[in-house]
Every structure is written in C-alpha cells, then in structure tokens.
Amino acid sequence: MIIFFSLGKPVWFDSGAGYPIAGEVIDVTRSRISIKSLLNGKTFVFGIDETARVVSRIPLPPEGVNDMITMSDLSEASILWNIKVRYDNRQFYTYIGSILVAVNPYHMYHEMYSTNYVQKYENALVLNALPAHIFATASLAHSKMFTDKINQCVVISGESGGGKTQSTKLIMNYLASVNPGKNKLITEQILEASPLLESFGNAKTVRNDNSSRFGKYIEIYYSQKSIVGAKLSDFLLEKSRIVTHSIDERNYHVFYELLEGFDTEEKRKYGLTIPEKYFYLNQGASMAIASKSDAHDFQSLLTAMKILNFTKNEQETIFKILAAILHLGNIYFSRTIDDANHDLIQISSKTEIEWCSHLLGLNDQGLLQKLTHKVTEARDERLLSPFNLEQALDSRDAIAKALYSTLFSWLVARINQIVRVNNSVDNSIAILDIFGFENFSTNSFEQLCINYANEALQFHFNRHVFKLEQEEYAKEKLAWKKIDFSDNTDCLDLIGKKPNGILQILDDESNFPKATDQSFLHKCHRLHESNRLYGKPRLLKTTFSIRHYAGDVEYDVRGFLDKNRDLLRSDVIDLFSSSRNEILANMFRDIRDVYESHRGFHFKTGRFITMKAKTPTVSAKFSDSLSHLIDTMTRCQPTFIRCIKPNNDKTPNKLELSVVLEQLRNTGMLETVRIRKLGFPRRYLFEQFAKRYRCLITNSFDNSDSKEITIHILNNLPTKFTLKYQIGITKIFMRESLEYHLEKERSYLLNKAATTIQRTIKGYIQRKNFEKQRHAILILQKQYRRWIDKKK
Ligand SMILES: Nc1ncnc2c1ncn2[C@@H]1O[C@H](COP(=O)(O)OP(=O)(O)OP(=O)(O)O)[C@@H](O)[C@H]1O
Numbered sequence: 001m002i003i004f005f006s007l008g009k010p011v012w013f014d015s016g017a018g019y020p021i022a023g024e025v026i027d028v029t030r031s032r033i034s035i036k037s038l039l040n041g042k043t044f045v046f047g048i049d050e051t052a053r054v055v056s057r058i059p060l061p062p063e064g065v066n067d068m069i070t071m072s073d074l075s076e077a078s079i080l081w082n083i084k085v086r087y088d089n090r091q092f093y094t095y096i097g098s099i100l101v102a103v104n105p106y107h108m109y110h111e112m113y114s115t116n117y118v119q120k121y122e123n124a125l126v127l128n129a130l131p132a133h134i135f136a137t138a139s140l141a142h143s144k145m146f147t148d149k150i151n152q153c154v155v156i157s158g159e160s161g162g163g164k165t166q167s168t169k170l171i172m173n174y175l176a177s178v179n180p181g182k183n184k185l186i187t188e189q190i191l192e193a194s195p196l197l198e199s200f201g202n203a204k205t206v207r208n209d210n211s212s213r214f215g216k217y218i219e220i221y222y223s224q225k226s227i228v229g230a231k232l233s234d235f236l237l238e239k240s241r242i243v244t245h246s247i248d249e250r251n252y253h254v255f256y257e258l259l260e261g262f263d264t265e266e267k268r269k270y271g272l273t274i275p276e277k278y279f280y281l282n283q284g285a286s287m288a289i290a291s292k293s294d295a296h297d298f299q300s301l302l303t304a305m306k307i308l309n310f311t312k313n314e315q316e317t318i319f320k321i322l323a324a325i326l327h328l329g330n331i332y333f334s335r336t337i338d339d340a341n342h343d344l345i346q347i348s349s350k351t352e353i354e355w356c357s358h359l360l361g362l363n364d365q366g367l368l369q370k371l372t373h374k375v376t377e378a379r380d381e382r383l384l385s386p387f388n389l390e391q392a393l394d395s396r397d398a399i400a401k402a403l404y405s406t407l408f409s410w411l412v413a414r415i416n417q418i419v420r421v422n423n424s425v426d427n428s429i430a431i432l433d434i435f436g437f438e439n440f441s442t443n444s445f446e447q448l449c450i451n452y453a454n455e456a457l458q459f460h461f462n463r464h465v466f467k468l469e470q471e472e473y474a475k476e477k478l479a480w481k482k483i484d485f486s487d488n489t490d491c492l493d494l495i496g497k498k499p500n501g502i503l504q505i506l507d508d509e510s511n512f513p514k515a516t517d518q519s520f521l522h523k524c525h526r527l528h529e530s531n532r533l534y535g536k537p538r539l540l541k542t543t544f545s546i547r548h549y550a551g552d553v554e555y556d557v558r559g560f561l562d563k564n565r566d567l568l569r570s571d572v573i574d575l576f577s578s579s580r581n582e583i584l585a586n587m588f589r590d591i592r593d594v595y596e597s598h599r600g601f602h603f604k605t606g607r608f609i610t611m612k613a614k615t616p617t618v619s620a621k622f623s624d625s626l627s628h629l630i631d632t633m634t635r636c637q638p639t640f641i642r643c644i645k646p647n648n649d650k651t652p653n654k655l656e657l658s659v660v661l662e663q664l665r666n667t668g669m670l671e672t673v674r675i676r677k678l679g680f681p682r683r684y685l686f687e688q689f690a691k692r693y694r695c696l697i698t699n700s701f702d703n704s705d706s707k708e709i710t711i712h713i714l715n716n717l718p719t720k721f722t723l724k725y726q727i728g729i730t731k732i733f734m735r736e737s738l739e740y741h742l743e744k745e746r747s748y749l750l751n752k753a754a755t756t757i758q759r760t761i762k763g764y765i766q767r768k769n770f771e772k773q774r775h776a777i778l779i780l781q782k783q784y785r786r787w788i789d790k791k792k
Pocket residue numbers: 104105106107108109158159160161162163164165166167208209210211212213434435436643
C-alpha cells in the first residue's frame with residue numbers, strides 16, 4: 001500500500017486527534033511513510049501496519065472553495081479543511097448551496113460590512129456570483145420576497161457564541177441600508193430595538209460575553225417594497241440569572257450599564273452605588289467586560305429609548321424598577337426564636353426595604369409582609385403564616401424575578417406598539433435568532449426547554465433540506481437514490497409528544513399539589529426507561545439524560561416543578577397593582593387580568609378560586625409558542641444560516657478543528673453538503689421557467705406549451721450542464737450552478753437589450769433634437785436673409 005504514495009503526494013492522515021489532517025508525503029521507505037502536517041509543519045511517521053491511517057487527498061485551491069457542493073471530495077476531512085483554509089484567508093462565510101455557513105471571526109472587520117459591500121451584494125439574484133457573504137444571503141431573501149411573492153424567513157442557528165445575534169444585526173442593517181422607503185424613522189426604530197433588548201436580555205456567560213438569554217423572532221413588514229413596520233416575539237427569558245449567576249458570569253447588562261452611566265446625582269436619587277456592592281451583581285466576581293464599555297452602552301440605551309419614544313416617566317419607572325431589584329437583592333434576614341420556640345425571621349436591612357418601597361411606590365409594611373409571610377386562603381379567611389429563612393430568601397428572589405420579567409415583557413410590548421404596522425402589508429421577511437444548544441455541568445429546566453427548541457429547529461431544517469426535498473423528487477418522479485439522514489422525530493416525541501412526553505409528565509405533575517421533583521423523575525423513568533434516547537442513572541441520582549441530535553445531556557430535576565409552575569403569588573401581584581406608580585401598577589394589572597381569566601367562580605363560597613389545572617405552565621406556554629413559531633416558519637420560504645464557533649475561548653482568528661468538526665457533525669452539515677451536491681435544490685414550474693428564460697432562445701414558439709419551451713432552453717445549454725437538471729412532471733429541478741449560469745446569461749442579455757433600447761432611444765432623441773435645431777436654424781437663416789434683403 002505504501003508504495004502508492006509518491007513523494008509530495010497530498011494525503012489525509014490520522015494524527016490520533018480524532019479527525020484527519022491534511023499533509024504531504026515527504027519520505028517513503030519499504031517499511032514506513034513520513035508525512036508533513038499542513039497544520040503545524042510537524043512530521044508524522046506511519047509504519048507498514050498503519051497505512052489505513054493515510055488516504056490520498058484532492059488538494060483544495062489555496063483560497064478554499066466558495067460553495068462546498070462544488071467540491072469533488074466531500075469527505076468530512078475535506079469539508080473541515082475547506083472551512084479552515086477559508087478562515088485563515090479571512091473568508092468567514094462559505095456556502096453549502098443556498099445554506100450559509102458563518103464562522104465567527106471574533107474580530108470585527110468593519111470594511112466587510114461597509115456600504116461598499118452593501119452595494120456590491122445588492123440585488124444579487126444568485127449566490128455564487130461573488131464570494132460568500134451574509135449580505136448575499138440577505139439580498140437573495142430580500143429579492144426573492146418580491147420576485148417569488150413568498151414571505152421569507154432567515155433561520156439562524158448555532159451554539160452559544162457562534163454569532164447568531166451578530167448575524168441578525170448584520171441582516172437587519174443590510175435590509176435597512178437597501179430600503180428605499182421615505183419613512184426612515186420606522187427603520188431606525190426597528191434597528192434601535194436591538195441595542196435596547198440587548199441591554200435587558202443579554203449577559204456575559206462563560207461561553208459568550210454578549211449571550212442572548214432569550215430567543216427572538218423578528219418579522220419585518222413591507223408594503224410597496226419598503227419597510228413599513230415590524231413585530232418582535234420573545235421566547236423564554238432566563239429568569240434565574242436575575243438572582244443568581246455562576247463565577248465569571250454577569251447578570252443582565254443593563255444593571256452594570258446603569259451603574260456606570262449614572263452620574264453621582266442620579267445614583268443618589270436611586271440610592272445606588274457601585275456594582276460590587278450588590279449581591280445580584282457580584283456573584284460571578286466579574287464586573288467589567290474587556291470589549292464592552294457599559295457607560296457608552298448606557299448612552300446608546302438612552303438614545304434607543306428616545307428614538308423609540310419612551311417618555312421621561314417611562315424611563316424613570318424602568319430605572320426605578322432596576323434600582324429596586326438591586327436593593328431587593330441586598331435585603332438579608334436573620335433567624336430569631338419566639339416564645340413558643342418557633343423559628344422566625346426578621347429583616348436586618350431596613351434601609352433596603354425603604355428604598356425598594358420608595359422606588360416602587362409601595363408602603364414599607366406591604367412589601368415587608370410579602371417578604372416574611374405567606375398568605376393562604378382558607379374558606380373565607382386569609383391566613384398569614386411566617387416564612388423560615390429559606391422561604392424568605394426564595395420569596396425575595398421570586399419578587400425580583402417577577403419584577404424583571406414583567407418589565408422585559410412590557411418592553412417588548414412597548415417596542416411592538418411603536419413599530420407596529422398601520423397600513424396594509426404585501427410581504428414580510430423574518431429573522432429567527434434563538435438560543436443555541438446548551439450542555440453545562442448542571443442542566444436544569446431552562447436547558448431542557450432550550451434544547452427542545454433546538455430539536456424543533458433541527459427538525460424544521462431536516463424537513464426542508466432532506467425530507468420534503470426527497471418527497472418532492474419522488475412525487476415528480478425524478479431519478480433519485482434516497483439519502484438517509486438522522487431524523488430527530490423520536491427525540492421530539494420523547495420530550496414533547498402527548499400524552500407521555502417528558503414535558504407533558506412535568507405539566508401533569510405541576511398541576512398536582514402533592515407532586516415533587518422526585519415523583520416527576522420516577523414517572524419519567526417508568527415511562528421512558530426503555531427508550532433508547534432516554535437515560536436513567538445507575539445510581540440513585542436526581543437526574544435523567546437525553547440523547548439529543550447534538551449530544552447527550554444530563555438534566556437535574558431539582559427545581560423543575562417550581563420553575564414550571566412559576567406561579568407568582570396573587571398577593572404580590574395585588575401589591576404591585578396597587579403601586580402609586582401608574583406605569584408599574586398597569587404592568588401588574590395586565591398580569592392580574594391573565595390570572596383572573598384562569599380563575600373560576602366557586603359557587604359554594606361565592607369567591608374566586610384559582611383553577612390550577614387551567615393555569616398555563618411555563619413549558620405549556622413555551623411549547624405553544626414554539627409550535628406557533630414552527631407553523632409560521634413553515635409558511636415562509638426558509639434560508640438557513642449555520643453559525644459556527646471557531647474556538648471555546650473567544651479568541652480572534654483562531655480556528656480549532658476539533659471544535660468546528662463537532663459542530664459540523666452535530667448539526668448534520670456533512671449530510672447536508674452531500675444532499676445539496678447530489679440534489680436539485682432550485683426548481684421552477686415549467687410556466688415560470690419558460691417565462692423567465694425564454695429570452696435565452698431565439699426561436700419563436702407561438703402556441704407551444706411551457707414544458708416544450710423549457711426543454712428547448714435546456715437543449716440549448718452547453719453539454720457540461722446536462723447532469724445539472726432533471727425534468728419532473730410539473731417542474732424543472734436544477735442545481736444552483738445551472739441557475740447561476742442561466743441568471744448570468746439572462747442578465748447579460750437583459751443588459752444588452754437595455755443598452756440597445758437606450759441606444760435607440762438616445763439616437764431617436766438626438767435625431768429629434770437635431771431635426772428641431774436644424775429646423776430652427778433654417779428659420780433663423782430665412783428670417784435673417786429676408787431682413788438683409790429688406791435692408792438692401
Ligand atoms: N461576524 C462577526 N464579526 C465579528 N465578530 C463577531 C461576528 N459574529 C460574532 N462575533 C463576536 O462573537 C461574539 C458572540 O457572537 P453572538 O453574540 O452573535 O453569538 P450568539 O450565537 O448569538 O450567542 P448566544 O447564543 O450566546 O446569544 C459577539 O459578541 C462578537 O464579539
């Protein structure tokens with residue numbers, strides 16, 4: 001075997017790292033082969049019995065390949081290497097047909113997103129004409145929205161830190177730049193919603209300094225090809241972060257921005273000091289982020305609020321709520337024992353209570369009571385029972401979480417009110433930026449929801465790229481050998497299918513007062529133990545695991561029931577609804593209305609009671625919004641952007657092959673390249689095709705049908721395109737390379753025709769002008785001669 005490798009031969013070799021590396025043969029003897037790694041120049045020697053670890057390699061062009069489906073070697077190694085070669089050449093974008101792979105450079109190359117680039121990619125009809133770029137993807141979706149008259153949806157996915165939020169912003173900037181509308185204000189308001197929501201919904205995590213801790217779906221509406229409004233939907237804000245975060249992490253940016261942005265006078269007004277002093281901010285021992293100026297971002301936040309028409313009163317209420325949350329976190333309790341030897345607690349930080357009450361427009365006693373006592377409703381009475389220390393701390397944190405999450409929902413509603421559409425809408429383009437797959441050392445309820453959402457998105461991707469594609473080939477009777485792909489339906493069923501999916505079990509248990517996290521876990525074990533995707537721990541632990549498409553994740557069920565119920569105490573809602581601050585009171589009155597709508601009238605007692613079975617739990621609400629989202633997206637034409645994180649330490653311009661490969665494997669990218677290469681992703685009905693490309697042939701087809709014209713156009717193509725299309729029953733299917741060729745030809749002809757038309761019209765106008773001038777001159781000459789004659 002070794003003798004087949006000559007000196008200088010390009011090869012892939014297995015260095016033991018778990019992925020093949022590109023190398024070149026530098027020495028061959030009878031018993032061994034020496035290979036120089038192209039990664040680091042090191043030499044690797046393989047003995048005669050190790051030749052299976054070396055295979056021949058088709059070299060890539062030095063700058064890599066723009067669209068990976070055009071590569072002749074579609075092995076995992078080649079795809080991975082192509083991404084690396086391009087990354088090293090500062091080409092961070094690569095296509096897989098129409099799917100964009102975006103690798104995070106972790107460094108902002110501003111020129112790459114300048115107006116020059118906007119102009120370069122504007123009106124792109126096909127992707128491959130220029131180097132891969134996010135603007136090309138945005139431009140294609142934008143122009144398809146008008147030409148195909150189908151609403152578009154750009155689905156951005158990837159791990160935390162992959163670059164989803166950044167990509168969303170770049171697409172929005174592109175859409176704003178090419179927007180011809182006269183109403184620039186609405187576009188500006190839509191753009192300004194991003195920094196505002198980032199302040200309130202993003203935080204530093206160990207994986208990403210600016211991690212979105214909520215999912216968002218932004219729909220941008222068009223009328224007469226101009227932006228006329230937008231709608232933002234948010235998903236599952238991470239509430240636990242408001243009261244706790246891990247080491248090296250931070251709470252939401254807005255708290256630090258506020259403290260850095262306020263001057264001494266303002267701080268005094270809200271009773272604030274430095275971040276280190278607040279329990280809700282200092283748990284991660286990480287106050288500042290090297291690449292971020294909190295003071296500067298506070299000014300941007302103020303600008304955003306101004307552009308979005310937040311009144312002075314509204315801004316002040318927001319700051320008061322934020323300041324009150326910080327004071328709340330600093331309230332501490334101490335244990336005392338009463339005469340009957342009962343464990344009691346008392347508040348040791350009166351000042352904080354006073355600040356909270358003052359800022360929230362409450363009286364001190366009202367808040368104090370909610371923090372130290374539980375109200376139970378028994379028959380006609382409301383009974384107060386004292387909390388123990390742990391319960392009091394829980395109650396404090398629950399109030400802080402309720403304040404923040406209510407504020408966040410109010411902000412989203414407030415933004416939507418400003419950017420909503422007032423007139424009719426022709427089309428829309430939506431962008432989905434949803435939290436990436438998560439697998440931490442401890443995973444809880446939030447991770448289960450996030451990973452469930454990622455499973456649903458992966459399903460949507462698979463459905464579009466593999467399932468529907470192959471079903472349509474079969475329906476249109478194309479010659480096609482089916483490609484297998486990893487279908488994740490079973491995992492979706494395990495988590496969410498009625499009646500026994502894990503989230504359904506959780507919901508049943510959440511509505512059952514005596515249930516505990518353990519009883520939920522036992523039920524899961526009992527019903528799913530035999531499922532190949534479900535793992536029951538060998539030892540008595542509080543966990544179960546799920547085999548996701550992106551890897552195994554172990555979930556710790558402690559706290560699942562409480563988090564899912566997420567019941568805000570009705571007496572707390574009542575307290576805030578009675579605040580002297582009308583804006584704050586209204587936020588909570590809205591919540592009270594929702595709660596009221598889930599309460600029933602108890603005829604016997606004549607009082608309202610909470611019908612818990614009907615109160616929507618967090619997972620029920622989340623599953624609903626997720627299926628609504630997928631439904632909406634299914635009605636749009638999707639464009640997929642897969643964001644890839646190049647390394648785990650947020651370092652600029654460093655690509656670690658193992659980190660990238662894992663993401664490529666987990667998201668089915670390798671199968672995607674195969675199907676996109678073999679498949680025929682671009683399709684037109686014969687009528688559409690004939691109408692669009694008829695200009696490419698000269699024959700006249702007076703009464704011919706569209707299929708005949710289509711076939712004629714195809715027969716006229718150079719032979720290299722023969723295998724690039726298939727003719728179905730109602731449609732023509734083709735590869736992107738053929739569409740690119742056709743579009744190029746068409747655009748050339750249209751330009752030529754336009755030039756001819758321009759030339760003819762210009763000639764006509766010139767001739768006309770000339771005739772006019774000649775006529776005028778003749779008249780002048782005539783008159784002049786007559787005048788001379790008269791003079792004589
Ligand atoms: N195209 C880009 N150019 C320059 N830097 C980028 C680009 N994309 C991402 N980054 C950098 O990487 C960081 C992480 O990106 P981003 O916040 O968009 O990731 P994400 O996928 O949205 O993560 P999460 O799921 O945690 O919200 C950004 O703050 C930015 O510094």
